[in-house]
Amino acid sequence: MGADFFSMLLMPTLAARIAGAAPRVSLRFLDSARGDVSRLLQEDEIDVALERPLEVSDWVSSTPLFHSPFAIIAAEDNAAIRQAGTAEGEPLPIELFCELPHILRSIDGSMSGATDEALRKIGRTRRVSLTLPHFQAVALAVANGNHLAAVPRQFAVWAARTLPLVIFEPPLPIAVPEIRMYWHARHDDESPHRWVRDQILEAIASLGFVESGATENAGA
Template sequence: MNFATFDLNLLRVLDALFIEGSTVKAGARLGLSQSAVSSALSRMRHALDDPLFLRQGNRLVPTDYARGLQGPLREELSRLETLLAPPRAFDPATAEGTFKISASDFMAEMLMPQLGSLLYETAPNIRAQLVDLVPDDYIGSLERYDADLALIPDAPIPSWISREALFLSPFVVIARRSNPRVAHIDEGDVMPMDLFCDLHHVLFSPEGRLASLGDRSLARVGRQRHVAMTVQVFSGVCRVVRGSDLIALIPAQLAHEVRTAYDLRLFEPPMPVDPALIVGIWHKRSDNDPMAHWVRQQIFDLLRALDMRD
């Protein structure tokens, strides 16, 4: 038999003949005429080089060769029916699986505690994993880490990526409470430009770059700052500020969350800084995956609550 030219629709006819033992009844099961079933049986006999069925009274009886096909054929057709069936309703309470999120450690503070509580209460058998972003290649995080979702500052994306805008992240200046250089400024006020540029800065930069969004904002007003150190995680930035007289420009949501734990004071930057739009991206192949869709929506709801716009 040449499988490449074999009509796989004939297998449904063969299965119906096994069940019904009659070309008339098999046709009724499939919505075909008796003559169409007989023609299909003739084609199968030719292709498989076996009679397949012999008439015994009013019933068609399978040959020994056909009998050997009966069980395996039903199993394969059942497997295909399951494979091609529409997705069943997703039940988080009974679902099992792992969902991998690629993001900076900002999300370890601002997302994972809330997500952990939510999954514990509603989907106890779904595991969440937070992994790093690939430096200089946020899109590559989806493939290199096999991530189900990446949470990144907005950027151009290729056509195979789906995207969801989540929240705007403005920036504030942080300094330790005992920093003598900022003692005269009321918390929440604008830090004077000269002081901001004179103080030493610690910069969040997984790639080790010595300039970022804050430096571009300063350049627009003809100023520059002194970057004394870079750290690859936000938690490290906050620790440096807590333990020294360096200052930093970090997302406002994170600053408000950790200000007490790190004994920080918060100030407005002296120049306009465009807020970062944080977006979620994922591979389009997962658009309709029930578990992935459900977990994404829970994450999106949690993160949209961080938006600081009025």
């Protein structure tokens, strides 16, 4: 289970790896909105969850996957940015960043996130005018309007390959989340389960999300 970030960027690679090694294995990927991770792991509705740091039960094991810094995406023809003269890859001016409307990926309808917390620390605010439950929907809406969005850098690079988007640096430090893989501790030493976890780690490393391959740390 995880965000559409993983269904788009990870699952094609992971599915190909597993099909080559174990062609009779079937994979099912569920959206993060499915529900509480601890409950779903306890009831074996999911085998693993790929998520940002979560408050989970003591019996949930986890291992780090990669860090996911934020990048700012905007439409190529965003008139306000063009008028400001900010080049792609540069930080957006803080005034412009706060002035333009924002889109937030939110699975529960919340209108604030890590960017808003970072802005509060410097006495600033932004206007979130739209929330959407999927990163791909955020990217499509940004590409067709005058909004900004703070999204994981790995996703921003992927989306800009197929959509008329440009990528900028945030104008202020935003906390960088560590994406982790979670599973029930009863499966720590279960060979088939561990094999699938290893396949996920290797697939993520092959995508270049991390400088070096992650290693499992059960119970971390």
